[in-house]
Amino acid sequence: LHSEKFLDLKAGDLMIPLERVAHVQSNNSLEHALLVLTKSGYTAVPVLDYHDRLHGLISTPLIMEAILGLERIEFEKLEKIRVEEVMNKKIPRIRPDSPLHQYLHLLVDHPFICVENESGFFEGIVTRRVVLDLLTKKSSF
Amino acid sequence: LHSEKFLDLKAGDLMIPLERVAHVQSNNSLEHALLVLTKSGYTAVPVLDYHDRLHGLISTPLIMEAILGLERIEFEKLEKIRVEEVMNKKIPRIRPDSPLHQYLHLLVDHPFICVENESGFFEGIVTRRVVLDLLTKKSSF
Numbered sequence: 001l002h003s004e005k006f007l008d009l010k011a012g013d014l015m016i017p018l019e020r021v022a023h024v025q026s027n028n029s030l031e032h033a034l035l036v037l038t039k040s041g042y043t044a045v046p047v048l049d050y051h052d053r054l055h056g057l058i059s060t061p062l063i064m065e066a067i068l069g070l071e072r073i074e075f076e077k078l079e080k081i082r083v084e085e086v087m088n089k090k091i092p093r094i095r096p097d098s099p100l101h102q103y104l105h106l107l108v109d110h111p112f113i114c115v116e117n118e119s120g121f122f123e124g125i126v127t128r129r130v131v132l133d134l135l136t137k138k139s140s141f
Numbered sequence: 142l143h144s145e146k147f148l149d150l151k152a153g154d155l156m157i158p159l160e161r162v163a164h165v166q167s168n169n170s171l172e173h174a175l176l177v178l179t180k181s182g183y184t185a186v187p188v189l190d191y192h193d194r195l196h197g198l199i200s201t202p203l204i205m206e207a208i209l210g211l212e213r214i215e216f217e218k219l220e221k222i223r224v225e226e227v228m229n230k231k232i233p234r235i236r237p238d239s240p241l242h243q244y245l246h247l248l249v250d251h252p253f254i255c256v257e258n259e260s261g262f263f264e265g266i267v268t269r270r271v272v273l274d275l276l277t278k279k280s281s282f
């Protein structure tokens with residue numbers, strides 16, 4: 001079943017590269033972020049700066065939670081709050097040469113993992129879908 | 142590695158049971174659905190009727206897409222649209238006795254799969270997390 005090879009696969013080989021990753025800038029408004037999420041159809045995306053450095057992730061749950069008032073969802077607040085005030089900064093990062101056996105456990109709690117190179121620049125994301133797809137092909141005998 | 146046993150695991154043994162699954166009713170407003178999603182922290186949940194029959198799933202992307210106007214997101218429409226008008230009705234269903242090797246491929250495209258018994262009643266959901274957790278434990282030698 002080549003299980004050793006499956007678990008040796010490098011993040012750089014499995015990732016969706018930067019140019020295909022929807023993302024927002026840390027200084028964007030939540031209104032802009034919600035539009036990006038709505039148009040891309042994703043529920044969470046990475047937050048970068050203008051130098052392609054990774055700052056965190058923003059999701060619809062985080063945005064909605066930030067504008068949930070006592071009586072209703074306060075949508076007028078969206079344009080007044082910035083992504084960096086609400087984003088999740090505590091996210092794991094892996095290197096392009098990290099083998100799957102080192103980061104598989106991260107996919108248990110995170111739908112995607114960000115790949116960052118040694119110079120600190122964002123390179124792409126490894127998603128649950130890609131790993132499950134490999135697992136499915138590997139287990140169909 | 143007991144791979145045969147891993148792939149034989151039944152949906153009923155892996156699922157989060159109904160009583161622990163956040164869900165909405167098909168005749169709820171999108172406003173109510175968005176509140177349920179925001180408070181539960183989930184980005185998508187099953188849609189049931191009062192007899193615990195499964196009708197589809199509702200997600201924040203589907204809700205936002207439904208109120209996205211030409212100029213802005215039209216939040217005032219949330220209370221006027223019902224879940225059943227917007228939900229995704231084309232969702233796979235598996236039986237409680239379905240073995241993992243039969244539905245693993247479904248998790249490639251779906252973050253969770255609904256479990257429905259022979260009488261047509263919703264019993265729970267099998268999530269990607271549960272399967273990835275098992276895979277991680279199985280592959281740590």
Ligand SMILES: Nc1ncnc2c1ncn2[C@@H]1O[C@@H]2COP(=O)(O)O[C@H]3[C@@H](O)[C@H](n4cnc5c(N)ncnc54)O[C@@H]3COP(=O)(O)O[C@H]2[C@H]1O
Pocket residue numbers: 016020021022023040041042043044045046111112125127128129130184249250251252
């Ligand atoms: N436009 C689309 N076309 C086909 N399938 C779609 C899709 N949008 C969502 N899905 C399906 O829904 C799953 C959950 O998407 P979600 O946006 O919540 O969660 C996504 C999203 O937060 C992020 N993600 C995936 N691709 C991305 C991209 N190109 N740019 C930015 N973020 C991405 O990684 C998470 C996990 O993605 P994963 O592929 O494992 O799992 C995806 C995929 O199986």
Ligand SMILES: Nc1ncnc2c1ncn2[C@@H]1O[C@@H]2COP(=O)(O)O[C@H]3[C@@H](O)[C@H](n4cnc5c(N)ncnc54)O[C@@H]3COP(=O)(O)O[C@H]2[C@H]1O
Pocket residue numbers: 043108109110111157161162163164181182183184185186187252253266268269270271
């Ligand atoms: N309150 C929480 N506590 C701990 N971790 C949390 C969490 N909320 C989300 N997560 C993490 O984020 C992943 C994606 O959640 P999401 O809500 O987009 O996507 C979820 C959601 O749409 C649905 N789901 C999971 N548990 C549910 C429940 N109890 N009721 C209703 N829907 C549920 O199944 C999808 C996949 O769930 P999965 O567990 O594989 O993957 C979850 C889990 O790893």
